[in-house]
Amino acid sequence: MEPLIHKVCLLTFLVVFDATSSVADLSLIVPPDPVVASAGDDIILPCHLSPQSSAVAMDIRWFKEGDFTNPLYLYKSRTGEEGEGYKGRVSLFTQELERGNLSLLLKNVKVSDRGRYKCQASHLDWIQEPAVALQVTIIPSLVIRAGQCYRSP
Numbered sequence: 001m002e003p004l005i006h007k008v009c010l011l012t013f014l015v016v017f018d019a020t021s022s023v024a025d026l027s028l029i030v031p032p033d034p035v036v037a038s039a040g041d042d043i044i045l046p047c048h049l050s051p052q053s054s055a056v057a058m059d060i061r062w063f064k065e066g067d068f069t070n071p072l073y074l075y076k077s078r079t080g081e082e083g084e085g086y087k088g089r090v091s092l093f094t095q096e097l098e099r100g101n102l103s104l105l106l107k108n109v110k111v112s113d114r115g116r117y118k119c120q121a122s123h124l125d126w127i128q129e130p131a132v133a134l135q136v137t138i139i140p141s142l143v144i145r146a147g148q149c150y151r152s153p
């Protein structure tokens with residue numbers, strides 16, 4: 001009898017341990033360096049779960065730092081929604097969510113888009129929101145053309 005009880009206890013322990021460790025041990029990873037883009041570019045703000053784990057059942061909110069209530073993109077109850085003012089410019093890579101990839105596609109970047117963006121994911125008691133910086137420069141050819149203008153006699 002005793003060995004069986006031990007086995008049941010061990011099994012229970014393993015199941016409970018596994019359930020608590022699986023989400024709690026997850027980290028959201030964003031690049032430490034800014035994403036650099038030119039105005040008009042389509043860019044990706046990278047963000048992924050480590051160790052690799054599905055994000056399909058999580059709530060995901062991409063928002064500009066300090067603007068939590070007006071997110072670029074909201075994914076909740078397995079449904080994605082573009083934020084006000086970002087319609088047609090933002091999306092997640094739906095098929096990548098299963099692989100824990102929460103990266104945001106931001107199309108036609110504007111100079112006013114520069115700033116810090118938070119990739120927030122939550123599930124039950126677990127929540128993380130690391131920030132990634134976006135730098136937007138004006139189109140280089142425009143700068144060169146302006147320079148040539150000044151130099152011509």
Ligand SMILES: *[C@@H]1O[C@H](CO)[C@@H](O)[C@H](O)[C@H]1NC(C)=O
Nearest residue numbers: 044046048093096101102103
């Ligand atoms: C996430 O998906 C994007 C778009 O497909 C891709 O460029 C990027 O490399 C992916 N990141 C990871 C960590 O797989």
